[in-house]
Amino acid sequence: MDRFVFLTLDGLSRGSVYAASALALVLIWRAARIVNFAQGAMAVAAAYVAHSVTSATGSYWLGFLAAVVAGLLLGALVDVAVMRLVDHRSPLNPVIVALGLVLLIQAVLGMVYGNEYRPAETPFRRTALSVGGVAVLSPFDLFVFATIAVVVVGLAWIFTRTAVGLRMRAAAFAPEVSRLLGVNVGGMLTLGWALASGVGALAAMLVVPTELGLHPHAMDLVFVSAFTAAVVGGLDSPPGAVVGGLLVGLLLSYVSGYVGSDLTPLAVLALLLAVLLVRPAGLFAPVAARQV
Amino acid sequence: MSATRAAAPPASRRPTAGVRPAGGPRGSTLLRHLAVVAVAALLLVAVSYGLEPFRNFQLATVAAYLCATAGLTVLTGLNGQLSLGHGALMAVGAYTVALSQNAFADRGVTGQWVLPISLGAALLTTVAVGAVIGVAAARLRGPYLAGVTLAVAVVVPALTVTFDGVFKGEQGLPVPVEPPPAALGPYFPYERWQLWVAGAATLLVLLLLGNLVRSRFGRTFRAVRDDEVAARLAGIHVARTQVLAFVVSAAGAGLGGALLGVLAQSVSPGAFSLTLSLFLLMAVVIGGLGRLAGAVWGAVLLVVLPDLTHTVSDLVTLPPAVAQRLEGNLPLAIFGITLVVVMIAAPGGVQGLLSRLGRALLARWRPRRT
């Protein structure tokens, strides 16, 4: 039972980070109909900015802030300088461009920082607090949960309660009508990219310290899990991304704890197939997804 | 917006000159393709005598990748299904050929007929695996299909570690291959023989795919890609067509992987990672999606890229500290930028660019002649 509690909490803690990354994917998908394969690499770039700022100033929180700002700017830059110019008639084109960006970003990071692992700091201790002899959660885990809860609630508030959020949704769902009504559709799209990339950067700041450390490829595997989470939840559904992320985190933890870590990829595939064969557009897809 | 709209196939405004069924009588298509293949085969033999062994090997590797990129072109370019998992299908072919060749070698069975049997076995196994994935894929669209194929790309290499009793884990399996037939003489370079084997198999695949593309099946593939609803109204069984496209494509990938294993004389999971799947996709898109000629450029790119790595770092002489950082990273950065620029400036890829160029030249040339 202790082991079950331990694995569950460990899975939830990682799952919440997958949830944040998946949320970033969902944001861009809803805004631009693009699966941003470069999100992991962009987030790592932001984490490197944090690393530089933290080593220069000695302050974790300045670095944290710098990462989020860098994420926002990078997202806007990628939209304005690259994605806006891509011919979107074939859905493949943005995918390929994103893959090109992955290569470019990782290579540039490798040139600037070298292909070494660098330690990633945490603002709180990662030593787990014990309750009744069972190691439960560390202060850092609590920080992760709190941050992601704030992000989820904040995004929900922006999209449902603010004028900007309303315009972004309008621009995404009915661009022509929105343009006629005076909404700056392009600007809203850029804002969407910036927001998503900022959330992605935040996720990187939370997950990199729990893994091998900072490295140009640090988010590769997280991206695969996050993409899986987004697909399982349904790319059009932010709540789906959160549920999908937690589900994938739990699954990975249980399988490597009870069965063997080499079987985790197989478990992920099984989850994907089980969900998608029943609901081809994810768990939280609108019911009448296909009209034919 | 529903998921269906999202995953809607590309607007069919893409110029389809290269893949449109040829005007003229049906029978001549096969004959013309046969003639082209025969010329290509002769050319390949001539080239194999002219090139150094390493270039022969590189060309053989291009041929092996070409099987896979041609298959992917049929699936993604003609049928509109996105696959991030073709590297895994190549792994299936490669491991089948390895297990089969080892089984023959262990029993002391030798002879030049052994390899074709193993390659056939690899083809059949991949077709079976492709059919299973294809059935699942036919229910899915756009990013959901990408998600499943991505998972396949991650799972298949991992399985070799899980079942390391059979697949020998990360270390992989050797692929024992016979030396060239004695009839070719005792000093026949091994790399030339490799090119002949890979070239023959690939030309056969291209011949079959070329005919398929221009047949009734090719037309139904494109009809499903362009508009599923219209295709259904026209009496096409959409799901069946998609499964068929997946199976054909998987066969190409499987044979390509098998050839790659035969060329390398070894197979291991690291050679068929997710990166390979992504590179295959990038290669066909840069080459020019929607035509088999684009697949050729893609395959060339896959082989030239690592070579470029070396050449670029050789060209620049820099202080060691800088050189160590640029080594390997610089070519990747250049490749990344090229990828982005090509997609923005010439979304039709290399082949699209060449066709445009060719048309422009012809347009200038024709008025003067007539």
Add this chain to the structure above:
Amino acid sequence: MSHMPRVARHALAIATSITLLVTAVGCTGEESDSGGRQVPGVTDTEIVVGTHMPLTGPASAGYSKIAPATKAYFDYVNANGGVHGRRITYKVMDDGYNPANTQQVVRQLVLQDKVFAVVNGLGTPTHSGVLDFLKSNRVPDLFVASGSRSWDQPDKYPGTFGFNTDYTVEGKILANHVKTSLPGRKVCFLGQDDDFGRDSLAGVEKVLGAGAVVAKQTYVTSNPNVAPQIGAFKAAGCQVVILATVPGFTALSVGTAARLSFRPQWLVSNVGADHPTLAKQLGAGAPLLEGMVGANYLPMQDDAENPWIQLFTRVNKAHNADAPFDGNSVYGMAVGYLFVQALLAAGKDLTRESLLAAVAKGGFQGPGLAPLRFSATDHSGYGGARLSQVSGGKQSYFGPAYETDEGDGPVKEYAVTPATPPANGVPTVS
């Protein structure tokens, strides 16, 4: 009109074929004159050798520093007159730890660049795939950078020699430490899910007995979360944990254990025990490494008293742009030194046969703390290791060096004092 492009295409095809044929004929002309008895890669003034290494990609961390260090040592030797008047040119090819790329780059080295030998090709899965190719082209394949036992097959691969202490020998020596210094403790084992982990576990169990390891766990590099495994160790009450892990996963295991308030005695394989690498990765968590026991067979990089380290630091300053000096640098230079020794022993009339004969003859004295086992029947590298411990943020050796075999032989002390380097840092004919 619709067939006009086709005509153009055929014209293009014909033009291309003519060009290619012309080129082809041109090449054949050049090819025929290389049939002499010349040794590939060797001239009166130069020896060209090559290697394959991961310089990019996730596996390149740390390893990417080995080849530059080897190259720096060769440059040092070249600056001191070379070997029998020949300069050594070292071609380093990046394979990104991808076996498919290794196939390409090794063929390029052998067929295109015509290297004399392949030296220190890195990685078990990558190098396994080129063994047959190197054998059929009779290319000496020296000092493979991996502790797999595959390199020691003199009958099957007469041209291949290892370098690293193999994982089984290392496992036996680590287990011997448990047996003699930590008796009665509960021993657990975490290994990579491949030959590395398996061979190491086999060595551990040879010394401690099959049932002695209480909990055995594995990890795969594609899943950077070892909390489930470490949690199981904690639940099993492990007191000693033996790690057959790469550096990233050593750091991860130590860090994960700390956050579960689990503090066992760590015993770490040489592959994953380099303190500077681990400390860098753990950052503020570096003090967690206090007390960690590691195995190694080369001098410690920060042992300023050691004459070899003095030599290698000097070479690093002069020829490697004073790159950060760590265990990988020592390793790379030690490989370079051994190769120069082998070249010298092969004599002035250098051929591939004479080089292999010189290596198989053995008897090399260098920076190593354990014996090099090379002989006609043994192609494995170092046959032992010495244990080190981290204390006060510094990793230093303690106790004697040990030697043993992969079989059931005992773990013995190796009492031979290490050689000192020659005054000018370049080996002489022994």
